[in-house]
Amino acid sequence: MINEQIRDKEVRLIGADGEQIGIISAREAQRMANEKNLDLVKIAPQAKPPVCKIMDYGKYKFDAAKKEKEARKKQKTITVKEVRLSPNIQQNDLNTKLRNAQKFLQDGDKVKISVVFRGREMMHKDRGFEILDQATAQLKEFGEADGKPKLEGKSMGVLVSPK
Known part of the structure; x- marks a missing residue:
């Protein structure tokens, strides 16, 4: 879940640099992400309170796809x-x-x-x-x-x- 999809009242927030900001309201976390022109992404929804991180979601998805492609390249198929x-x-x-x-x-x-x-x-x-x-x-x-x-x-x- 990203940005407005997050409906929780309170979230544990991790900043863009990886520092722990603490437990704050979801609206405040969304405002902080908007100030930095980044996205608020829920990374651990099962935790109490849920853990959210401020990051560039598009770049995160691109890097994940790139890593997966590299892993497939290095695979050796045994014939x-x-x-x-x-x-x-x-x-x-x-x-x-x-x-x-x-x-x-x-x-x-x-x-x-x-x-x-x-x-x-x-x-x-x-x-x-x-x-x-x-x-x-x-x-x-x-x-x-x-x-x-x-x-x-x-x-x-x-x-x-x-x-």
Whole structure:
């Protein structure tokens, strides 16, 4: 609430410089704000008596919006990158895929390593566990696995978070 919207009889007033003026009537506080060409803003309505401050409300709103925009700029969105492997992958191919996963982890992204089974490959689930264990062991210095490998339909996967 600002200016004439404040209907309380008495308010605790804080000046434009931040000094405590004390408990005065709302009309007197409004008059003081008008003398300085500023607004009277209720900042703590639940207090007894309510706390009001003399400030430039337009500038306050502008600064608050600016701070919020800066906070959104500094936010880092975490994305999940996926590296897909097969149960009969050769060692050199595995090393190439894990180098890509290493780059993703260094950039701060989470990596989902998944082994996709096709047809009769589902009979050799233990090969999938071996590959995922080997992959998480090679990526140990860049990230940690979030749990054990899980079988989800025709794929088995583990999520690796950066350190």
